[in-house]
Amino acid sequence: xxxxxxxxxxxxxxxxxxxxxxxxxxxxxxxxxxxxxxxxxxxxxxxxxxxxxxxxxxxxxxxxxxxxxxxxxxxxxxxxxxxxxxxxxxxxxxxxxxxxxxxxxxxxxxxxxxxxxxxxxxxxxxxxxxxxxxxxxxxxxxxxxxxxxxxxxxxxxxxxxxxxxxxxxxxxxxxxxxxxxxxxxxxxxxxxxxxxxxxxxxxxxxxxxxxxxxxxxxxxxxxxxxxxxxxxxxxxxxxxxxxxxxxxxxxxxxxxxxxxxxxxxxxxxxxxxxxxxxxxxxxxxxxxxxxxxxxxxxxxxxxxxxxxxxxxxxxxxxxxxxxxxxxxxxxxxxxx
Amino acid sequence: xxxxxxxxxxxxxxxxxxxxxxxxxxxxxxxxxxxxxxxxxxxxxxxxxxxxxxxxxxxxxxxxxxxxxxxxxxxxxxxxxxxxxxxxxxxxxxxxxxxxxxxxxxxxxxxxxxxxxxxxxxxxxxxxxxxxxxxxxxxxxxxxxxxxxxxxxxxxxxxxxxxxxxxxxxxxxxxxxxxxxxxxxxxxxxxxxxxxxxxxxxxxxxxxxxxxxxxxxxxxxxxxxxxxxxxxxxxxxxxxxxxxxxxxxxxxxxxxxxxxxxxxxxxxxxxxxxxxxxxxxxxxxxxxxxxxxxxxxxxxxxxxxxxxxxxxxxxxxxxxxxxxxxxxxxxxxxxx
DNA sequence: GTGAAAGCGCTAACAT
DNA sequence: ATGTTAGCGCTTTCAC
Numbered sequence: 062x063x064x065x066x067x068x069x070x071x072x073x074x075x076x077x078x079x080x081x082x083x084x085x086x087x088x089x090x091x092x093x094x095x096x097x098x099x100x101x102x103x104x105x106x107x108x109x110x111x112x113x114x115x116x117x118x119x120x121x122x123x124x125x126x127x128x129x130x131x132x133x134x135x136x137x138x139x140x141x142x143x144x145x146x147x148x149x150x151x152x153x154x155x156x157x158x159x160x161x162x163x164x165x166x167x168x169x170x171x172x173x174x175x176x177x178x179x180x181x182x183x184x185x186x187x188x189x190x191x192x193x194x195x196x197x198x199x200x201x202x203x204x205x206x207x208x209x210x211x212x213x214x215x216x217x218x219x220x221x222x223x224x225x226x227x228x229x230x231x232x233x234x235x236x237x238x239x240x241x242x243x244x245x246x247x248x249x250x251x252x253x254x255x256x257x258x259x260x261x262x263x264x265x266x267x268x269x270x271x272x273x274x275x276x277x278x279x280x281x282x283x284x285x286x287x288x289x290x291x292x293x294x295x296x297x298x299x300x301x302x303x304x305x306x307x308x309x310x311x312x313x314x315x316x317x318x319x320x321x322x323x324x325x326x327x328x329x330x331x332x333x334x335x336x337x338x339x340x341x342x343x344x345x346x347x348x349x350x351x352x353x354x355x356x357x358x359x360x361x362x363x364x365x366x367x368x369x370x371x372x373x374x375x376x377x378x379x380x381x382x383x384x385x386x387x388x389x390x391x392x393x394x395x396x397x
Numbered sequence: 398x399x400x401x402x403x404x405x406x407x408x409x410x411x412x413x414x415x416x417x418x419x420x421x422x423x424x425x426x427x428x429x430x431x432x433x434x435x436x437x438x439x440x441x442x443x444x445x446x447x448x449x450x451x452x453x454x455x456x457x458x459x460x461x462x463x464x465x466x467x468x469x470x471x472x473x474x475x476x477x478x479x480x481x482x483x484x485x486x487x488x489x490x491x492x493x494x495x496x497x498x499x500x501x502x503x504x505x506x507x508x509x510x511x512x513x514x515x516x517x518x519x520x521x522x523x524x525x526x527x528x529x530x531x532x533x534x535x536x537x538x539x540x541x542x543x544x545x546x547x548x549x550x551x552x553x554x555x556x557x558x559x560x561x562x563x564x565x566x567x568x569x570x571x572x573x574x575x576x577x578x579x580x581x582x583x584x585x586x587x588x589x590x591x592x593x594x595x596x597x598x599x600x601x602x603x604x605x606x607x608x609x610x611x612x613x614x615x616x617x618x619x620x621x622x623x624x625x626x627x628x629x630x631x632x633x634x635x636x637x638x639x640x641x642x643x644x645x646x647x648x649x650x651x652x653x654x655x656x657x658x659x660x661x662x663x664x665x666x667x668x669x670x671x672x673x674x675x676x677x678x679x680x681x682x683x684x685x686x687x688x689x690x691x692x693x694x695x696x697x698x699x700x701x702x703x704x705x706x707x708x709x710x711x712x713x714x715x716x717x718x719x720x721x722x723x724x725x726x727x728x729x730x731x732x733x
Numbered sequence: 734g735t736g737a738a739a740g741c742g743c744t745a746a747c748a749t
Numbered sequence: 750a751t752g753t754t755a756g757c758g759c760t761t762t763c764a765c
Contacts, residue, residue, distance in 0.1 A: 152498035
């Protein structure tokens with residue numbers, strides 16, 4: 062393995078000069094620089110990032126803490142899309158990505174801070190974390206620059222990227238109301254998820270603004286799972302047959318709701334309208350295809366990485382970015 | 398940041414002893430070890446992996462070279478599944494993962510070997526690479542331990558994980574033959590993809606073994622893309638209306654074929670049978686749902702990582718692993 | 734414009 | 750069982 066020492070020998074200069082030349086410092090003779098660059102190329106030199114990181118105390122590396130990379134999480138590739146976005150941005154801005162695992166059997170063996178310090182990552186992006194996750198507390202207390210996806214925490218070192226979930230949910234419910242619906246139920250996700258709280262808020266606002274009373278027992282929890290959503294919708298349908306539309310806090314749950322309706326012999330959208338959230342890939346493939354609120358997860362990832370690097374480089378004016386959502390009309394909703 | 402030096406001071410021993418104690422060497426007094434461990438905990442010590450990597454010349458890190466992490470690759474989450482599998486295994490076996498980007502704008506700025514050497518990765522997993530990719534040649538010439546997903550290259554330092562694609566394709570075509578089909582076309586992927594060559598072989602073998610003649614003009618190329626497959630199937634249908642079944646080398650292309658048939662007013666499977674390959678998530682959601690050859694990409698990733706770590710630790714008996722495929726019968730094929 | 738020297742945090746001979 | 754010492758490859762004062 063070639064080192065700067067090797068280069069310095071061949072070039073007949075000191076390692077200092079080699080280092081400076083290679084790093085583009087100005088105080089080095091153009092002749093010398095040229096020669097050094099030449100030799101480095103010939104010797105097929107690549108810098109040792111470990112050594113550099115050791116002395117500079119930073120590694121040009123961003124840590125990635127992702128939950129939802131297990132065998133079960135195949136159905137919604139939201140996580141993957143976020144990953145792709147991060148990957149794209151990070152490579153443009155010349156960082157590498159190191160993947161920390163959070164949901165294996167070895168989980169929680171190391172704390173968040175340990176993970177980061179050991180690897181000397183410059184910053185971290187966290188995705189798929191719940192509000193009650195112990196990591197979250199650590200994040201807020203630590204001084205490691207960090208960007209959260211879909212959790213609005215802002216401190217001196219922590220920022221976040223999210224969509225306007227209140228507005229998104231509001232759009233969904235307003236769409237149903239415009240179609241003439243008044244009896245609108247909601248299948249929410251986890252009550253420990255930030256987005257759930259927000260979407261519930263949007264649901265309530267939309268109803269109130271339109272003079273419709275919010276009924277507590279029309280709001281059920283599907284844990285963001287297809288099967289669970291199916292269950293709760295089944296019981297919802299039997300207990301409150303007067304509902305004509307359901308707003309689901311995720312497409313996956315909307316698919317569960319779809320199944321529940323079909324099982325009850327209800328035709329969607331003729332008998333009952335269903336609107337989802339996310340616009341996952343499957344949304345356009347299920348029958349009937351799902352009307353939904355689209356969020357661009359690729360962009361979410363991209364912006365998260367972009368914000369973090371901005372923060373690292375002291376270019377971030379504000380430490381949060383809010384992305385837009387969009388109503389996508391398909392077949393699962395109709396005028397009453 | 399606490400270092401072993403800090404610990405050594407507090408404990409009143411040398412850094413060597415601290416190092417040895419922390420790394421579980423046997424030649425250290427139990428009393429001393431206990432005290433050191435205690436102090437390390439109190440001081441909230443975490444080791445600096447950069448420093449360790451620098452001296453040990455290895456980093457307990459596995460590099461990941463993935464193509465297909467861009468905005469377009471959202472439809473088949475095969476890549477993601479492989480990633481999840483790798484991630485799972487790697488964390489069990491106590492390595493971290495570093496993600497190298499290969500298809501950004503900055504692509505090819507650095508060579509494969511540079512990427513690896515700079516980061517001092519112990520080994521690499523490569524996924525989604527084509528046979529004519531310049532990286533591949535480099536891999537074979539380099540001495541960095543490497544496992545390839547779906548490319549059968551084996552050297553002293555390179556191994557691979559794949560499925561038996563010949564057998565898989567054979568299963569698919571035999572299934573069609575059993576259903577009474579004789580006029581079976583094939584939509585293949587890229588001729589620079591290893592799996593394509595194999596699947597073509599399986600197709601030909603199945604036909605020959607059943608006394609059916611292989612017709613060159615019944616074999617078309619869809620570039621593994623849905624749109625492209627639709628195009629070529631459209632022209633196939635008009636030029637050779639006698640075909641009763643199509644074997645597609647991927648589910649995505651099978652979906653394209655499906656669309657082509659529908660556009661031509663053909664009912665699948667009544668008028669024509671279609672069988673895919675992969676068993677992607679969408680396969681069970683399109684209408685009609687796709688009969689296909691399932692490969693378990695999560696396992697593929699898991700085994701790739703497992704094999705690599707075995708190689709790194711000198712435990713690998715053989716440097717390749719072949720996984721099984723399975724026929725999944727759904728609605729897109731029927732008896733003639 | 735260039736070099737000598739120190740040091741980042743750690744491991745590993747080689748003593749003792 | 751423990752300490753001394755050197756050194757991994759790099760950057761960075763400080764001096765010339």
